[in-house]
Amino acid sequence: MxxxxxxxxxxxxxxxxxxxxxxxxxxxxxxxxxxxxxxxxxxxxxxxxxxxxxxxxxxxxxxxxxxxxxxxxxxxxxxxxxxxxxxxxxxxxxxxxxxxxxxxxxxxxxxxxxxxxxxxxxxxxxxxxxxxxxxxxxxxxxxxxxxxxxxxxxxxxxxxxxxxxxxxxxxxxxxxxxxxxxxxxxxxxxxxxxxxxxxxxxxDQKKYNDQIKKKQDETKAIDRKIQQLIREAIEEANRKAREAAAKAGKETTKSVGSGKNATFELTPEGKIVANSFKANMGKLPWPVEKGYISLPYGDQPHPVQTHLTIHNSGVEITTEGGSKARSVFQGEVLQVQVMPGGNKAVLIQHGDYITVYQNLSEVYVKKGDAVALKQSIGTIAANSTGKTVLKFLLSHNTDINNPQLWLSRSN
Known part of the structure; x- marks a missing residue:
């Protein structure tokens, strides 16, 4: 038996x-x-x-x-x-x-x-x-x-x-x-x-190496801009939280550090959102309805010139032309910014977490809007090579995380 x-x-x-x-x-x-x-x-x-x-x-x-x-x-x-x-x-x-x-x-x-x-x-x-x-x-x-x-x-x-x-x-x-x-x-x-x-x-090795270097320089410039936006968004959110708390006679969690090490001063409600977001690690929906990760997070050989190492601060998701970017969790729009090259980026706050959606040709939300889970926030633009690619980042305060660890295995 x-x-x-x-x-x-x-x-x-x-x-x-x-x-x-x-x-x-x-x-x-x-x-x-x-x-x-x-x-x-x-x-x-x-x-x-x-x-x-x-x-x-x-x-x-x-x-x-x-x-x-x-x-x-x-x-x-x-x-x-x-x-x-x-x-x-x-x-x-x-x-x-x-x-x-x-x-x-x-x-x-x-x-x-x-x-x-x-x-x-x-x-x-x-x-x-x-x-x-x-x-x-x-x-x-x-x-x-x-x-x-x-x-x-x-x-x-x-x-x-x-x-x-x-x-x-x-x-x-x-x-x-x-x-x-x-x-x-x-x-x-x-x-x-x-x-x-x-x-x-x-x-024509030189021609293509120059193209690769130019793209890497553009990517680094955008990454620096995103880091700056995250720090500014945290500082502005903290200022507003302190003002709102002062009017209501409440206290906020005191920030630890500033600048590169800035952290959100969370209200009790903000802590609930942050904990809820953290509990969904590995289960968040993809920021697109269809697509695949064409460039993963972190350091890796260039897909063409393998002797070159490139760094990706998020994940690049290739999708169909005209596809929409969608929020991976409910939250509040912190920033809508025009990036170098003319396309837009949207930053959404989830407690002390931020998700960033880059390479949008059109945006449907504005700063201060509350967004729901899977809500469309903009149309993804075609990049310089003609592909429709969304770059998705995720940070805990100013610490950039690997988004692949947060997203579910399938979209």
Whole structure:
């Protein structure tokens, strides 16, 4: 019984893992389709090699994730096939033994099928108690024979189901193997295309390095501006909070530090919002309805010139043209600012946390507005390469956090 229970639990865990892998696979396929569409859009416009390489890199990474995902599914399916094959073999052996025993019982019953012999068996008893026991024995023997027949039937049905399940898994394995071969072909095709694009870059190394450096300088300037805006927003919010508290005769939490180390002076209500925001770490919705992270947080090799290291203070999410940015949590608009290059940024306060939404061509909110969860706050602009990219930042007071740790795994 314990072994059976363990087998059921193990099968349940494998099934859950298989379902999780399948969900992730479908998500990867959606992302690949999105990247492919963006690549085709790039090719219909004036060609931008750097943008194409970045998208091609993303597609290659997704293809590798897809291959790994299918490999994991194949491994789980193989283990399940082995388990079910062993179960089918054991059932086959049990059924063979049951049939043997049942055949022996039927033969024995056939030999003693005469009603007269049964009556004589009872009447030859030494006393009434022995006769009663013999009657009970005959009855139990008949019941036993019936149970044997039912057990043979049940075991036969169980074996049939196990064999059907085994065949289904073998078919699933064939499909997965075929899918894996196709994925590997697609990956090789992507790698060949990427090789051709990189060859173009290598021919005019200086031109593309200058483009990369210019973009990095622009990014650093915007990051400095955002840091300045965050500090100014905290100082202004604290000033307003002190004024409001003074009028109401209440106290605020005293700030610790200023400038680069400025912190919000929270009211009791502000503390509740901050705690609620913190409790949703890893569960916040994405700031776009559809999209994928095209440039993650932190230091990393440049997607084109891998010998260059770049820093990203937030995450860049590539989405469809005309997409809207949306608030990841309820809060209050701290700032709406025009950034270098002409696009806008919106800063939203959530207690002592701030979320920043950059690269907006149009903004639907203004300073002081209360915003709700998933409320649209602006239209995302196309960047210099023609892609629609939202840069999303998250800070705790002035400390920049990794937004990927706060967002849910899927949008």
């Amino acid at each position: 314990l072994l059976s229970l363990f087998t059921v639990l193990l099968w349940g865990q494998q099934k859950e893992t298989q379902e999780q892998l399948e969900r992730r696979k479908q998500q990867i396929l959606i992302e690949i389709k999105s990247v492919q569409q963006l690549l085709q859009n790039e090719r219909t416009k004036e060609r931008n090699i750097l943008a194409e390489i970045e998208e091609q890199n993303r597609k290659i990474n997704l293809s590798r994730q897809l291959i790994k995902n299918v490999q994991q599914q194949i491994t789980i399916t193989n283990a399940s096939i082995k388990k079910n094959q062993k179960e089918a073999d054991e059932l086959q052996a049990e059924l063979y033994k049951l049939k043997e025993d049942y055949a022996a019982t039927i033969l024995k019953t056939y030999k003693s099928r005469s009603n007269q012999s049964r009556i004589m068996f009872i009447l030859s008893s030494d006393n009434f108690l022995q006769a009663y026991k013999r009657i009970q024995y005959l009855k139990q023997y008949a019941d036993f024979r019936k149970e044997q027949g039912q057990e043979v039937k049940a075991k036969s049905e169980e074996l049939s189901k196990a064999l059907v399940r085994l065949e289904e898994q073998r078919e699933s394995q064939k499909k997965l193997l075929a899918e894996q071969q196709q994925n590997e072909k697609n990956l090789q095709k992507d790698l060949d295309q990427q090789k051709g694009l990189m060859a173009i870059v290598q021919k």
